[in-house]
Amino acid sequence: xxxxxxxxxxxxxxxxxxxLLRVSHLPEGDRIxxxxxxxxxxxNAIKDAQRGGTPNNVLIYGKTGTGKSLCSKYITQDLTExxxxxxxxxxxxxxxxxxxxxxxxxxxxxAESFNExxxxxxxxxxxxxxxxxYYRRLWKILDVRLDVGIIILDEIDKLEDDNVLMxxxxxxxxxxxxxxxxxxxxxxxxxxxxxxxxxxxxSSLSERDFVFPPYDAxxxxxxxxxxxxxxxxxxxxxxxxxxxxxxxxxxxxxxxxAIDILRYSGExxxxxxxxxxxxxxxxxxxxxEEEARLAELIGKQxxxxxxxxxxxxxxxxxxTDTDAMIxxxxxxxxxxxxxxxxxxPIRSKSVASATSSPNLRFSR
Numbered sequence: 001x002x003x004x005x006x007x008x009x010x011x012x013x014x015x016x017x018x019x020l021l022r023v024s025h026l027p028e029g030d031r032i033x034x035x036x037x038x039x040x041x042x043x044n045a046i047k048d049a050q051r052g053g054t055p056n057n058v059l060i061y062g063k064t065g066t067g068k069s070l071c072s073k074y075i076t077q078d079l080t081e082x083x084x085x086x087x088x089x090x091x092x093x094x095x096x097x098x099x100x101x102x103x104x105x106x107x108x109x110x111a112e113s114f115n116e117x118x119x120x121x122x123x124x125x126x127x128x129x130x131x132x133x134y135y136r137r138l139w140k141i142l143d144v145r146l147d148v149g150i151i152i153l154d155e156i157d158k159l160e161d162d163n164v165l166m167x168x169x170x171x172x173x174x175x176x177x178x179x180x181x182x183x184x185x186x187x188x189x190x191x192x193x194x195x196x197x198x199x200x201x202x203s204s205l206s207e208r209d210f211v212f213p214p215y216d217a218x219x220x221x222x223x224x225x226x227x228x229x230x231x232x233x234x235x236x237x238x239x240x241x242x243x244x245x246x247x248x249x250x251x252x253x254x255x256x257x258a259i260d261i262l263r264y265s266g267e268x269x270x271x272x273x274x275x276x277x278x279x280x281x282x283x284x285x286x287x288x289e290e291e292a293r294l295a296e297l298i299g300k301q302x303x304x305x306x307x308x309x310x311x312x313x314x315x316x317x318x319x320t321d322t323d324a325m326i327x328x329x330x331x332x333x334x335x336x337x338x339x340x341x342x343x344x345p346i347r348s349k350s351v352a353s354a355t356s357s358p359n360l361r362f363s364r
Contacts, residue, residue: 012270013270014266014275014277015231015266016232017229018263020227021227026073026077027227032067032071032074033219033222033223038067039074042071042072042210043078046076046079046185047079049148050088050090051086052148053148053181054181054182055181056206057186057205057206057208058184058186058207059194059207059208059210061188061190061191061193061210061211062189063252064252065215065253065255065256066253067215067255068187068212069152069154072154073094076092079150083147088147089145089146090147092113092151093109093113093150093151093152094113095153096154096155097159098155103131103161103163104134106159106164107131107164110168111124111137111138112124114141114149115145120144120145122140122144135167142171142182143177147181148183149180150182151184153184153185155187156188162196162197165205166201168182168184169205184205184207191211194209214254215253215255220244220245220249221241221245224258224259225241230266231266235276237276240265240277240279240282244258244261248261257289261286262285263285264288264289265284268284268288304347307335307339310338311331311333311334311337312334314334315331
């Protein structure tokens with residue numbers, strides 16, 4: 001084995017710290033560009049928690065990649081540290097409502113995030129507990145361990161119902177917690193999300209609303225420049241960042257996509273055994289980012305929507321026409337085959353409504 005060449009080769013010739021270009025990376029404050037006003041507004045809304053008071057509830061709106069989650073995570077981390085200097089116990093629970101969309105899933109994850117079993121004496125099992133019992137455990141955890149709990153509900157519009165918002169926003173008022181209090185930060189891409197809430201929830205939330213606008217080309221360029229040290233010195237051509245920023249600003253103003261494209265440009269250079277990240281790699285990186293985003297979008301669809309898309313793909317593979325007109329009946333027949341192979345029941349109504357047009361036109 002010692003005589004065998006390693007597949008992983010020498011240290012990365014392109015990247016010095018690739019984590020700076022990961023979506024999951026929480027950068028330092030000086031790397032968060034173009035959101036000073038949003039930082040100030042959010043800090044003012046929740047600043048009472050710094051001294052143990054009840055923070056305002058907040059709803060943040062904006063397109064994907066406008067810094068909503070990033071700013072929320074950063075400002076609540078800053079709040080936690082500032083509160084500790086005042087001997088105030090603040091902690092933050094981050095909930096991805098796409099993953100935890102039911103009331104039971106959400107409250108269990110919140111309780112688990114806040115819990116320290118050795119301190120609270122409370123266990124939060126993964127299953128076998130009723131929703132009301134999860135709430136009781138959460139209230140106890142909060143009173144034993146914290147003065148203020150901040151709950152970030154990302155993609156809040158994916159919650160199946162708004163009862164969890166009612167319970168959380170009225171916890172102190174209803175006497176569920178006595179020695180602690182709660183604040184909610186809801187994040188949504190849907191500007192009209194609040195209109196879907198019932199009037200009682202709207203009243204109990206009494207939230208402040210903030211809208212995060214898309215980034216412009218100059219802001220995107222500054223964001224990318226602030227992360228340029230992800231690359232080794234001298235490998236990044238001068239025209240790469242301006243091109244990525246201009247491309248992203250023209251299409252969507254999405255910083256997340258821009259960062260992904262920059263990272264993919266470096267990966268493509270490495271795949272070509274090039275010691276420089278050149279501007280010609282940006283277009284290829286853009287295509288790769290679009291493919292990755294489409295894969296993510298499909299991956300988040302319900303199972304039967306995936307089966308439908310698989311059926312459509314099978315029909316496209318069988319067609320010799322690059323701009324094929326696929327009859328809905330053929331798509332539905334292929335969907336049935338996919339369901340049978342997956343040993344899943346066929347949902348005729350949902351598929352029929354999804355393919356209500358007599359013909360579907362798709363290009364390769």
